[in-house]
Amino acid sequence: MSTESGTEAGTPGPTRRERNRAATIAEIKEIGLQRMHESGTTDVRFAEIAREMGMTAPGLYRYFASREELLTALIVDAFDDLGTAVADAREAQPEGDLWGRLLATSAAYRDWARREPQQFSLIFGMPVPGYRAPDEGPTTEAAKRAMGQLQTTFIEAARLGKLVPPLLDGVDEAFVKGINEAHKFDHLMPDAWDGDRTEVAEALTPATMQAMLMFWAALHGFVTLHAYGHLEWLGEAAQEALFRSTVEQGARCAGLPTAP
Amino acid sequence: MSTESGTEAGTPGPTRRERNRAATIAEIKEIGLQRMHESGTTDVRFAEIAREMGMTAPGLYRYFASREELLTALIVDAFDDLGTAVADAREAQPEGDLWGRLLATSAAYRDWARREPQQFSLIFGMPVPGYRAPDEGPTTEAAKRAMGQLQTTFIEAARLGKLVPPLLDGVDEAFVKGINEAHKFDHLMPDAWDGDRTEVAEALTPATMQAMLMFWAALHGFVTLHAYGHLEWLGEAAQEALFRSTVEQGARCAGLPTAP
DNA sequence: GTAACCTTGTTACGATGCTTAACGAAACTC
DNA sequence: GAGTTTCGTTAAGCATCGTAACAAGGTTAC
Structure with a gap:
């Protein structure tokens, strides 16, 4: 050395x-x-x-040093794989095409999970005790990176003035508090966004933050069921239709455009 | 013997x-x-x-006979646990209170997953090769039973005339085909519903079926992230608010009443 | 009651896997 | 070329699954 x-x-x-x-x-x-x-x-x-x-x-x-360490390394790699897969798909779409980018991002998320169910399971499956150790753990890190890719689209929409308030009955006080108190909020910032962070905070109101989380949860739910075969009885085409509807409805509820 | x-x-x-x-x-x-x-x-x-x-x-x-067989038995038990937990919560609400029943059902689903993440993982985690063997497998069986509890609420709503068409841009042809071609459709029928099945098919249009699946996927997504701690950075109260919003938005999109 | 049988649990054993310790060989540094 | 570092091996300890052979008890049949 x-x-x-x-x-x-x-x-x-x-x-x-x-x-x-x-x-x-x-x-x-x-x-x-x-x-x-x-x-x-x-x-x-x-x-x-x-x-x-x-x-x-x-x-x-x-x-x-141990089997665990190898597993941890594989988990870290899985983060990168998923992150780049989603980011690449997103950037392959024209810059202004918000709907196209959202759909591509979501599809990449879905396809990666189906292609690599083991890696997906490593990241989003039940956390194995021992992997949360290193600094807040790579587990939440994965969630944040996946979220970050989504958030990028929302921020882009906000900058282009194409983001309208989400269809919510109002945001719960507790949610606003939870968002603000989460100092790890900073980690949520996607790398692509190097600008002023207060601007981001303004662009993404608590309502939009909540809608974004709900979008992610809905997408993640479909992807989980899809990747693990729980929707196979529907057949491929119907699953595709269901996926598209999920993304479309999520976008509409979140205040994002649903068509180019 | x-x-x-x-x-x-x-x-x-x-x-x-x-x-x-x-x-x-x-x-x-x-x-x-x-x-x-x-x-x-x-x-x-x-x-x-x-x-x-x-x-x-x-x-x-x-x-x-083997470790696998014990695991299989535990999986089967997990089905029952989840099924009864959800059904009990549902039936604890007054019969006509659709929103209350939907919320209670969803909350029971969430709470069970959080209380028993291992059992939840057994059912809805990555399927272990070898457990799909016995007759279509208990894996899809679990999905169907969970779905069945949800479906019961939808059918109840339809019978009470409180189910309106879901907020969808129209149903994809492929989805209708997939639903119809799934002969396992019969298994989706909840045990509680012993009436005429054609009536059920009429009550639940393809659009409603799709909305129901989307509701389930959204709920499942939140529950998965919640149970595995991926939302812990939000704090308990914010997670609760997010959960309620998820159910509420899902119900609204699906055409179910969102208030008593 | 006694003999045959079934059920249950034991010890003994072999195979496989993780992990550490001790050792040899190769590569690299100077 | 001598010394050090790195790499990979063999040997050994320990835990696990799963099978086989066997002992002890309860159950049944006569």
């Missing part, structure tokens, strides 16, 4: 060893994911991974 | 042995559940249960 030979000359890149190590770590995670995919569970067996890599199980402990 | 001594006289009750056996099975399941509760996971360890019962692990195989 003290003798890093990469930082001296014009080669700030990682050492050969570091590259090998990174590659091995990546391979471990990849095979672990692949095994999860094949077994259909979120289990991870060191022995199995090692076998598949042509190694012995204890060797893996050079890279992960 | 061939020598059942309980069926002859006025004692059709189970044999002493059968009672003992049933009690042991109940104890195993109870301790298993208790251990799940304490560990915070859906794991079940035979050795641990046996130890806690003052037995040795192989003894449990007299009652459950």
Whole structure:
């Protein structure tokens, strides 16, 4: 560690060893994911991974201190996967097309969950005791990042003047208080939004915040049921129709435009 | 088995042995559940249960052929638990109070999930391969029973003439087709409804069916996030307000009354 | 009452998995 | 080329699942 030979000359890149190590770590995670995919569970067996890599199980402990640590790494990766999948889908739509972006974002959320039910389960399933430890935990972090992508669309709508008050009977006092008291509110800010945060707070009234959460919950509910096959009796086409209706109704209730 | 001594006289009750056996099975399941509760996971360890019962692990195989079979039994029990919890809450409200019943039903769903996250996870979490085997699987069965409780309220509303068309932009053709082609539709009928099924089909138009599913999905989404702690940053009161708004908006969109 | 049988639970065993400790080999640094 | 770090191995301890063989009790039949 003290003798890093990469930082001296014009080669700030990682050492050969570091590259090998990174590659091995990546391979471990990849095979672990692949095994999860094949077994259909979120289990991870060191022995199995090692076998598949042509190694012995204890060797893996050079890279992960325990099975739990590998799982944590996989969870963190899942965050990134979901985040980028949703963000990419959103940015693939024209900038002003709020409805298109909302729909694309939601669809990406749904498709990722269906494509990677294990990773989805890692993030949004029952929290495994021990993963909340590091600083507020990656669990809530995932929720915030997913929320952040949604929020980006809402903020964009507000900036374009296309955000109308949501269809709510009024916001409960307790909700406003809860929102304001949540100092973790800052974490909710999406990275894309570097502007003045008070402006954001103004753009997103408590009512809109609530509507946004309700939109997210509704979307998440459909996605969960969809990804785990609880809606399969409907058939693919009907599920697609139900999804579209869910997003449409959610947008309408939240005060977002529902058509280009 | 061939020598059942309980069926002859006025004692059709189970044999002493059968009672003992049933009690042991109940104890195993109870301790298993208790251990799940304490560990915070859906794991079940035979050795641990046996130890806690003052037995040795192989003894449990007299009652459950494998760990999987115990898990399956626990899943089935979870169905009943959730079903009765929701039904009881519903029937505790006055018969004509549709809004009260809907709210009570939804709250029972939420509270059960929060109180028993492990059982909730067993039912609605990622399906474990192997549990879908027995006759369409208990997984979809759970969804249907939960749906059934909701549907009962919708049917009651229809019979009382208090069900108006839902706020939908029209129902997709694919959805109608999917609903009609789902012959498992029959299973969706709640036990409480013994009347003519065609009447039910008339009362619940495809649009209402879709609205009902959307209501359920929205509720399920909130409940999932709530039960797994993803909304804890809001605080209890705000979560309560959000829940109430979710049910209210869902009812309004579905064409159900939102006030007594 | 006694003999046969069934039920239940035990110990013994083998396979698999996680994890640590001790060791050897290769790579990298100087 | 010598010393250090990294990597991966073998050996071993411990826990688990699940099977097999066996012992002890209750139950049934005669």
